[in-house]
Amino acid sequence: xxxxxxxxxxxxxxxxxxxxxIPRALKHAVSGPVHILADRYIWKNYRGQFRDLPNVRTTHIxxxxxxxxxxxxxxxxxxxLLGQGIRKNHTILVAGGGQIQDIGSFxxxxxxxxxxxxxxxxxxxxxxxxxxxxxxxxNVGKYKNQVGAFWPPSHVLIFPKFCKTLxxxxxxxxxxxxxxxxLIGGGSTFKRxxxxxxxxxxxxxxxxxxxxxxxxxxxxxxxxxEFDRDxxxxxxxxxxFGHALEGYTHTAVAHGTAVTIGMDMANFIxxxxxxxxxxxxxxxxxxxxxxxxxxxxxxxxxxxxMKYLSRDKKMTGDTVTALLCRGIGRVVQxxxxxxxxxxxxIDDYRKYYRxxxxxxx
Ligand SMILES: NC(=O)c1ccc[n+]([C@@H]2O[C@H](COP(=O)([O-])OP(=O)(O)OC[C@H]3O[C@@H](n4cnc5c(N)ncnc54)[C@H](O)[C@@H]3O)[C@@H](O)[C@H]2O)c1
Ligand SMILES: [Zn+2]
Numbered sequence: 001x002x003x004x005x006x007x008x009x010x011x012x013x014x015x016x017x018x019x020x021x022i023p024r025a026l027k028h029a030v031s032g033p034v035h036i037l038a039d040r041y042i043w044k045n046y047r048g049q050f051r052d053l054p055n056v057r058t059t060h061i062x063x064x065x066x067x068x069x070x071x072x073x074x075x076x077x078x079x080x081l082l083g084q085g086i087r088k089n090h091t092i093l094v095a096g097g098g099q100i101q102d103i104g105s106f107x108x109x110x111x112x113x114x115x116x117x118x119x120x121x122x123x124x125x126x127x128x129x130x131x132x133x134x135x136x137x138x139n140v141g142k143y144k145n146q147v148g149a150f151w152p153p154s155h156v157l158i159f160p161k162f163c164k165t166l167x168x169x170x171x172x173x174x175x176x177x178x179x180x181x182x183l184i185g186g187g188s189t190f191k192r193x194x195x196x197x198x199x200x201x202x203x204x205x206x207x208x209x210x211x212x213x214x215x216x217x218x219x220x221x222x223x224x225x226e227f228d229r230d231x232x233x234x235x236x237x238x239x240x241f242g243h244a245l246e247g248y249t250h251t252a253v254a255h256g257t258a259v260t261i262g263m264d265m266a267n268f269i270x271x272x273x274x275x276x277x278x279x280x281x282x283x284x285x286x287x288x289x290x291x292x293x294x295x296x297x298x299x300x301x302x303x304x305x306m307k308y309l310s311r312d313k314k315m316t317g318d319t320v321t322a323l324l325c326r327g328i329g330r331v332v333q334x335x336x337x338x339x340x341x342x343x344x345x346i347d348d349y350r351k352y353y354r355x356x357x358x359x360x361x
Contacts, residue, residue: 003208005215007132008223009152011114016132016156016215018208022049022120029155030091030118033057035081037104039064039096042122045165050095058084064099071140071147074106081111088112091154097123097170098130102148106136109151119153122162124174124201125256128214129181131156133222133232150227160208163201169254171201175291176256178210180237180263181217183284186329189213194287234331237323238263240312245299247308253296260291261353263325268349269342270324273334280327289356298353302343310338 003018019025026049036050036059043061050056060077062068081092094104094117101119108117121131134152137145163171175197182193193213199206218235225231242262245253253261264285270276299305314321315338322336336342 007219009134010226011152014152014154018158022159023052025157026053029157030093033090034093035090036093039100042095062100064097069099069102069139071138074103074138077107078111088115092117095120095122097126101126101130102136102138105151106138106149109149116154118155120157123170124163125177127158128174128211129177132215132218134226160204172291173254173256176259178214179291181214183328184234184331185217190328233333234323237331238266240320240322241265244305244308248299248305257292257296260288264288265349266323267325269345272345275324275326298350302347306338306343
């Protein structure tokens with residue numbers, strides 16, 4: 001399998017490279033004056049990998065915490081770079097996970113109407129998912145992810161080695177999105193990816209392969225609909241029910257777990273609506289439950305969960321546009337009324353989940 005792929009975007013083509021030798025790859029990909037924006041953990045633990053970069057003008061370190069992923073923080077960074085004399089021919093080198101990516105790519109987009117940026121993703125989620133697709137999303141006050149832009153990087157350099165230090169929850173976050181791509185991708189992709197999944201992040205060969213395959217599935221979708229007008233919406237699979245679960249539990253259930261449960265729930269409802277055969281549901285559900293920590297509690301209050309569901313961005317009136325599943329490789333958009341029937345289905349899912357996890361609740 002090729003260790004390199006190219007993405008076509010409205011702003012031109014950009015390439016993704018899987019690399020071993022960090023200093024060497026950086027030297028090749030980045031030229032001219034550079035401004036580094038890095039995750040504090042990465043800077044503390046991997047700083048030496050960036051030492052050979054010539055012509056570094058500024059270095060800015062940020063904590064990857066949700067309260068930093070704001071429009072204000074991005075504007076502060078923009079002001080800092082302007083104060084340091086950034087020019088259109090400079091490059092911003094962003095090293096971190098999705099949060100640092102969101103701040104860096106948004107700042108690069110609004111500065112001088114677009115400064116090139118190079119991305120070094122350091123989490124599994126950023127490597128296998130967010131590094132392509134051009135999107136950024138920032139919080140403004142209480143509004144989460146409501147400000148953003150489409151500004152692709154000029155290069156993405158992936159060093160799977162960074163995954164060695166990821167905490168288990170961050171690995172699960174990445175696996176949640178990989179499972180989503182696997183289910184969207186179709187039968188043989190699903191088989192291959194789910195076969196490799198238990199081997200990562202330890203096995204570097206499996207890890208490299210999974211990252212490339214996951215990106216190849218997303219590539220096919222974003223190249224058809226970069227601006228999220230139609231086809232790209234299927235990447236929200238598992239997210240409608242997942243976000244409501246994150247809200248309901250005040251993020252005690254982490255994103256990757258919530259998306260995994262969200263897909264299982266969407267599939268359960270798909271069976272109820274006659275879209276997905278029970279046998280296929282059972283097979284997929286067994287795989288999905290492998291990415292849910294043993295002690296994750298189910299939803300208890302259905303009315304409260306429905307309230308969180310009704311806050312979804314894709315609501316019109318009393319109907320949400322949900323992503324349901326007709327089979328592996330066949331995720332479809334379906335309008336779902338937030339009515340008694342749906343509440344009943346979710347309650348039945350709660351009972352199913354409880355039995356599946358053998359939880360006595
Ligand atoms: N722009 C997009 O397309 C897009 C897509 C999906 C998610 N996101 C955003 O990404 C964010 C989640 O990003 P994420 O899951 O990549 O992680 P993150 O950026 O939130 O970082 C999670 C934690 O991992 C640490 N970390 C980073 N790399 C590490 C490493 N190699 N070893 C050990 N620790 C490391 C960070 O310091 C942080 O504590 C959310 O804010 C989400 O909204 C953006
Ligand atoms: Zn997600």
